[in-house]
Amino acid sequence: MKWSTLSIFVAASVVSAQTYKRLGTCPSLGCIFPPDQTDFYAGAYFDIRLEVHSPVNGTEAFKNGEIDKNFTLCIQKGDGPCEDVTKFFTVEDSKLDTWTFSYYEDLFARDAGSASVVNVASKGYRALALDEPGMYTARLKYHQTMETVAHWLVRAPAPERKAKNAIIFIGDGMTQPMITAARMIAHKSINGRYQSLMQMDQMEHLGHQMTHSIDSYITDSANSASALFTGHKTTSGALNVYVDSSRDSFDDPKYETVAELFRRKRGGAFGIVTTADVVDATPAAMCAHTRERGESAGIVYTFLNGASGDTGLNSTLAWPTSCEQPDVIFGGGAQAFLPGPDSPNGTDFYQAFAKEGYNIIHNNTQLQGVDIKKKTLGIFSKGIMSQWLDRHIYPESLKGRKNSPLGDDADALDQPGLKDMTLKAIDILQNRQKDSGKGWLMLSEGASIDKMMHALDYDRALGELLELDDTIRATISHLKDIGELDNTLIVVTADHGHGFDVYGSVDTKYMAAQTDPRKKRDAIGIYGESGLSGYTVAKGSSPDNNTIVVGSGGPNFPVQWDPRYTFAGGMAAHPDIREGWQVNKTGIRKTVVSGDGYVANPNDQPEGIEIEGTIPDDNSSGVHSLTDVSVFASGPGGEAFRGVYNSIDVFFKVADALGLGAPSSESQ
Amino acid sequence: MKWSTLSIFVAASVVSAQTYKRLGTCPSLGCIFPPDQTDFYAGAYFDIRLEVHSPVNGTEAFKNGEIDKNFTLCIQKGDGPCEDVTKFFTVEDSKLDTWTFSYYEDLFARDAGSASVVNVASKGYRALALDEPGMYTARLKYHQTMETVAHWLVRAPAPERKAKNAIIFIGDGMTQPMITAARMIAHKSINGRYQSLMQMDQMEHLGHQMTHSIDSYITDSANSASALFTGHKTTSGALNVYVDSSRDSFDDPKYETVAELFRRKRGGAFGIVTTADVVDATPAAMCAHTRERGESAGIVYTFLNGASGDTGLNSTLAWPTSCEQPDVIFGGGAQAFLPGPDSPNGTDFYQAFAKEGYNIIHNNTQLQGVDIKKKTLGIFSKGIMSQWLDRHIYPESLKGRKNSPLGDDADALDQPGLKDMTLKAIDILQNRQKDSGKGWLMLSEGASIDKMMHALDYDRALGELLELDDTIRATISHLKDIGELDNTLIVVTADHGHGFDVYGSVDTKYMAAQTDPRKKRDAIGIYGESGLSGYTVAKGSSPDNNTIVVGSGGPNFPVQWDPRYTFAGGMAAHPDIREGWQVNKTGIRKTVVSGDGYVANPNDQPEGIEIEGTIPDDNSSGVHSLTDVSVFASGPGGEAFRGVYNSIDVFFKVADALGLGAPSSESQ
Structure with a gap:
């Protein structure tokens, strides 16, 4: 029926x-x-x-x-x-x-x-x-x-397993207009033909999924990740529980995640990679069960011990957990691991994980040399990890952040990127299960596409998106090298959108030369006057120049990030802001300052114009949007991801590819 | 190669x-x-x-x-x-x-x-x-x-014909965020599950196409339609020519359209249906060749006589035309047909078409009773046709427009909708070719999705989108009834986007009750506070009410258009505007008035807030955006429309489905 x-x-x-x-x-x-x-x-x-x-x-x-x-x-x-x-x-x-x-x-x-x-x-x-x-x-x-x-x-579940392994890439907040914009700044078009393409453009299967919550049409990342990883939508802010009206955040009715099911039914290896805090909504949604995504201590505890137990959790509400101790956890968020007042009983979680046999690493050098036989916890920064744009183009901006994962107020300057983490995670997962044939499941999240869109820092957001795309490209190549490409389902999708799109170009030189705010708007070229991408040509060259140049970020990234003609883009939902459409070279853009509610930061985009906010003024950033998001897939079971469906179907399709409803004897 | x-x-x-x-x-x-x-x-x-x-x-x-x-x-x-x-x-x-x-x-x-x-x-x-x-x-x-x-x-063209007929639906300016918004206002969701879906959601095949121009990354509708219908991108404003630097708009280098090819190679029937002027960019792009889309007299002339000849065209530049005298032309734009100073030699084009054997009709009553054996010209209004929202929900707003297609300053009150025109066009095309087996090709354009987005009239734009979706649904049903569904390739796509998305809800009652503009913004509910769609429940009922109600617009349309909680949506690119997120009941929204450049109309959305413009102030409307647009397809040849490709590929896929490069003997 x-x-x-x-x-x-x-x-x-x-x-x-x-x-x-x-x-x-x-x-x-x-x-x-x-x-x-x-x-x-x-x-x-x-x-x-x-x-x-x-x-x-x-x-x-x-x-x-x-x-x-x-x-x-x-x-x-x-x-x-x-x-x-x-x-x-x-x-x-x-x-x-x-x-x-x-x-x-x-x-x-x-x-x-x-x-x-x-x-x-x-x-x-x-x-x-x-x-x-x-x-x-x-x-x-x-x-x-x-x-x-x-x-x-x-x-009815699929009768047999198709994929040995599965990797789910989440571009948090990533929409098709963003993918289109990323393509435009990173891939050169000559006479209407792109000379290279995004890896996402080249995946075998394309679908769309609807991101809405169970009780609101705009979702947050906890709720949407729950849908993607469990087949159950819930309420904004909740992770893998239906939200009841009781006070306890951890006693709400749970449902099993794809990671728990995979571990319980197949016993394979499992890893989490993110550029956000590892306790952030999307990675947490692989294992945690709480109505309050901000309960980071409980989430770290779940990673270590599972979703039942005695720390911050109701011990009477047993949950037959099987998500504890993922083989790989890579990302930021050191503050949730360091001992201190926010930590349950002052626990040093680095020590606690080490005690359970984990390798603990804190920078890219350690990552590159890590023993791939052991379970590995890599926490590379306090807070979210640094952005691709700063690591590769504006490294000076990394200084002074005091974001060392050791909590010693040093700068975390040797951070790996999503590609580094993902490729190493594959090696660890592959190594830890290869003799068993049980396969592995992995989440790799480009988290700061979303975080930079919230900050209205479109350049950084697109840098993160391109890094995700580059990671997918490298993953396919690496899986081929190790002989696992044909065994591995690859799914790329997002959890929700931000209403971003590009609508023209900006002659930043002309805009800067005007003093009248209305005259500044004449710098914006629309339709035919948008011209070609200034990001794909060398400095001082014309967008019409047909030479293919590779920039310092490598192929598939912009040649320059501050051409004279930048893109004009943005979104309808924002606080009071200034907008000049120029890359911020000193770190993440700070669009607002606190006033009577949040008001535009007078030092942000000083040569731009001011635009009135369109959301409640107690909100300091851009907000999520309604749009369906794209799904790209390849590998065994990938054909199921074609067409238009609900977010919950992503779970069912992944679970079916992995045969999680099939008898164990048939599929191992 | x-x-x-x-x-x-x-x-x-x-x-x-x-x-x-x-x-x-x-x-x-x-x-x-x-x-x-x-x-x-x-x-x-x-x-x-x-x-x-x-x-x-x-x-x-x-x-x-x-x-x-x-x-x-x-x-x-x-x-x-x-x-x-x-x-x-x-x-x-x-x-x-x-x-x-x-x-x-x-x-x-x-x-x-x-x-x-x-x-x-x-x-x-x-x-x-x-x-x-x-x-x-x-x-x-x-x-x-x-x-x-x-x-x-x-x-290399496909070696054989797959489809006898093809119908190309263009949702002008239609993006995935708009489709998502239309679904949200017209289809009820209960606990995260839509109880009904858009027809587009249910098509067999999904793809994306890139809309950029040959020499700018934002396209207009002439340029993008040229790409879709000929396989050649061009410059903004041009129809089926590469833009040279000469003065003459009609002497630029041409290339053949899918309609010309289909007529020349297969001799089948051909029809054009649009809710815009029939000489507007998208319908014109099936037949016309000019660097200047605004040359309406030349475009009407082309429909009548083809793209070579003596009126407004350079007779020395012969073009082996085969697009003249389409079997069906339905839409608005009477001003291009009425005799007068803008008409070549004062031609009355109604008479000129009648002389060539056309039935000439001007309202829905005539349309419903028309002889389906004859070529038919249906021109139903001066200017663009009325919008679905006004025809079905606010019919009083149709009065006083003086838009009779007869040019007599009466009101065109008996206009057909896109569905009426499309179904009748199918009957005429089918009837005119059914004994020959040559098949037919048809364009059906929901033009005012774009026009209403330009006007920032999101309600009317979504109404038009829902009408297009309803038309596709009815078309599939009708083709099934007449036994042609399995013979007919159906392609649905857009020519470009507008950067629209929905990001929350608005408590219009609360917004109206506030006087402080910043306090008004508190009426906007984001994330979990966006709630469920107020458009899918009866007046005075709660969005949580699980009753399925059918509104006056029929199933698959909103139950009400002015709920207390409306959607908060918009786009980054706009002139100075006022925004209150309420439906305009008296006709198309007028966002701007002329001032020192265009400024916000003080009478528009009086209970809303004012937002600074983000485009040059000599531009009175929203503008196109960069995003890839969706392609939905079904029927023979439809599987080719999966995946991500360039806009020009749509032409190649349609042409291949119709076997336009295959030897004639093989495919008829």
Whole structure:
């Protein structure tokens, strides 16, 4: 049975909530997690959480907030009998929890401080699984006569494994307009023909995926990564849990990730590579389960010990974890590993990982010489890693950042790039599983495409995008060299967009020469006056020059980053800013300063113009956008990534390529 | 031989031109059209134009502007001998033309009024063809020692015809972020799952194409349509010619369109449907050849008589036309047909078409009852046709426009939509060729996606996009009904983008209640606070309401267009504007008024905020963007549209599907 043949389930709602919600996935007073319309991978673990709401006041006020302690849940498969949850899953009944939370119904209520208060009765059932494909119905009966129904679909998994290995590249925040802009600045076009192409342009299969959240149409990176890696969408800020209304960030109902499944079902090697903090949303989404992506201590703890245990986690909520101790963890975010007040019990996580047999490394020199037989933790900076543009073109800007991963306030000047980390991670994963034939799974994230887009630093964002593309190119070549290319599914996608596009060129010399802000705008060339890319020709040369030059960043990168004619680009969503369309040579652009809300930094892009903000002025950066993002794939199972689909389907396609629903005996 | 294996040809240039150019495709002083890097379809007609430039002044000044009358062109196939053009093509030598033109080298030169003057010597050779696939080299020798070399590739055509019919849908200016936004406002999502999808989402094959011009990275619609329909990119504003430097708009070197080829080689039926003026860039690009897309009289003349003749065209430049008298022409643009001062010799083109056997119709009632056996000219309005949003939701706004296609200043209230026109056009084309088996070719353009994006009227733009999607859906259904679905290649794409994306929601009630412009911005909900689409629920209902409602526009359209929570979206490129994110109920939004340059219209979006412009202030609307656009395809030959490619490849793929390079005997 397919979803498209389902009759539509109707639930009434009285609240006009949009900006704020009582609880995103629970429009009625009875809440089932996983909610209506959920898809499951056969055999993957998930928790059930039930909540019955009794609003005390507000537009949904019900029985003066009197709690219903006698709600029931039954589950039926297909047209079968509806059996009590304890019988259906053969589990003990849950104890009843109760609590109270409050929320604002809209912005007027927020301004007036009029919170709506809700009393809650709840039960939970942990680490369940549905093994048989088909349609299921979960019925929650509460307040005597009320019912919430959730339709669930367990999809039939692929009968056999196609790929031995899989590598998932995430260009965080990467959209097709950005890929197009990156191509334009890094690849020369002569008479309308590109003389070289992005690696992404040359992948075998192309698809689009929809990034929206479960309860809002704009997603954040935690939520979207959860969808990509588990097949379950959730609420903004959550990692691999449905968001319940309880206070504890770690007790929300979980679902298993592709990494957990791969480890549990196939026992292969697993690695995480990112240019962000390794506890940032996207890498964390491979293993962590929390409604609060900012819980970095808990996330590091999960990497070490798994998602159940005693530090920051509720030990009564056991999770049959299998994601602990990835074979490779490479990225930034040293502050989450250093001992200190933010660390659980003052733990030195470098020591804790070393104790578990990890090699601990902190710079590119160590990375290049690392023993590829051992599990390896490479933390290369405090905070996010440095950007490609600074490392390769403006290295002076790396100084004075005091971002050494050792926490000694030195500068982290010897950082590897995404390509360095990814190729080494492949070697480690390959070496650690090659005799077993179990294969490996890896995440490689170009995280700062997103971070630089947030900063409206388009040059750095495109530098990161080109570094990702270069990494994919090198990965394909390296996999070929080691004989694993035909065994490896390669998937490249993003988790969401930023509404960036290029719309012309800027004669920066002319703009600088004008004093009248309106006259400065005459420097912008649109349509035919946009001309050809100034980034692909040597300094002082014309964009019409047909010579192919390789710049200091190497082939497939711009020849120069500050041509006289730069690109005019940007996005609709931004705080108050100044814009002059010139590369910032001293490090990441600082567009705003704190004022009455954030206001444009007068020292940013001094020769440019000022543009009024279009988002709330308590937000200091650009924001995510709605657009579908591209998926590029090659290798075994890659053909499944063609066409248009939901973000959750990326998980199902990867899991099927790896045969995670197929009998173990068949696929190893 | 493939382009990728070519060694790179190098030509030096001394001018730093970008905003302005001497001549886009001619960086050296010797110009060959078709220029270096051109691809040809075997057997398709094209002209050769040669120019030798002698700049009198400026940075390229050469021999005081002395003209070279003794230049020569030779052509070689592969490694063969380089034969004089007259021998290679067995044509008479061209007479020598001379002229002078001037241009500005940059904005400073423009401000100073310092034009650079160039003397030109030129020859031209008309209606040639290269039948044999392979690499060719054209060598222009001039000024005694100088040489310009053009490498040409004649691609091997598909050996046999796959599709009997082809329909090309163009969503003018349509990007993936717009498709995503249209899906969000028209299709209900429950817990992260769309309950219905766009038709485009469901097409068999997905691709991306790159839209850049031959000499600028931002294209206009004439240039990009030329690329899609002929396989040749050109300069902004040009239709199916390479732009030379002569004054005459119609004497530039031509190349054959897919419609001309289809008529000439296969003799099938051909139709044009658009919601713009039928002489607008995209429909004109099926048949017209002019460097100036605005030459509407010449374009109408071409539809009637072909691209050679005596009205506005140079009769000495014969073109073996085969595009004259399309079987169907439907759209707006009555002003180009009515007799008057703008009409060649005061011609009444309605009468002229009637004289050639056309049915002439002017409203939807006539369209529905039209005789499908006859050639039909349907002109339904002066100027562009009315938008879906006004026709279906705000019909009062149609009054007072005085846009009757009869030129009598009445209102054109009974206009068909794109779906009406497209389905009827299919019936006419099908009926006019069904006994011959020759098939038909059709263009159906949703033109006002672009026009409304230019106007920053996002609601109307998305309405047009949804109408296009609805038209594709109905077309597939209709082709199935008449038994032609399996015979028909369907391609859906765009010609360029606008940098639009959605980034949140707006609580319009809250925004209206604030007086402080910065406080108004608090009404914008980002990330999780964007919530669910307010457009898919009945008035007064919550976005969380899971009921599926069909609005007055029918299924697959929004239920309401003015929910309390609208989407926050926009683009980086715009004039000074006001923005309140509310639908304009009285017709197309008027964002600017004339002031010192264009300034924000104080009456537009009165409850919104003001945003500074980001383009030259003599530009009154949004502008095109760089992004690759999506291609959706189904039917025979559709699999070729997968992956990432250049805009020109769309032509080659359509031509191959229709077997336009295959021997006639094989394919009919």
